[in-house]
Amino acid sequence: MTSGLTGVGDFNFLNDRTDVVFAAQNGLNQVAVVHPDGATETALTASDGLASPTSVAVRGNRLYITDAGFAEPHDAKVQRGTINPAVLN
Numbered sequence: 001m002t003s004g005l006t007g008v009g010d011f012n013f014l015n016d017r018t019d020v021v022f023a024a025q026n027g028l029n030q031v032a033v034v035h036p037d038g039a040t041e042t043a044l045t046a047s048d049g050l051a052s053p054t055s056v057a058v059r060g061n062r063l064y065i066t067d068a069g070f071a072e073p074h075d076a077k078v079q080r081g082t083i084n085p086a087v088l089n
Contacts, residue, residue: 004040005023005040007025007026007028008026009053009054010056011034013058014083014088015085018036019036020033020036022043022056022058023040026053026054026070029045029050029052030042030043030044030045031044031053031063031065044065050065050079051067052068053065053066054068061082063080063081063082065079
């Protein structure tokens with residue numbers, strides 16, 4: 001169980017063989033990684049270009065993030081990043 005993880009709009013597992021989760025935190029403009037023991041860490045923030053992330057999807061070693069772009073002057077967009085699974089174990 002994770003406490004203190006707020007504003008989650010969506011989450012996605014790293015893969016179907018792990019309990020590592022990526023969580024889009026809309027109001028905080030960040031994506032967090034949640035580990036099986038409940039520990040969390042921030043993976044991406046507004047300084048990485050996030051603008052109200054609403055959803056995340058994992059495909060292989062790619063993380064796709066949809067941004068609502070609620071805060072001006074941002075527009076809604078889809079972004080992608082590369083995942084290094086070795087650092088998530």
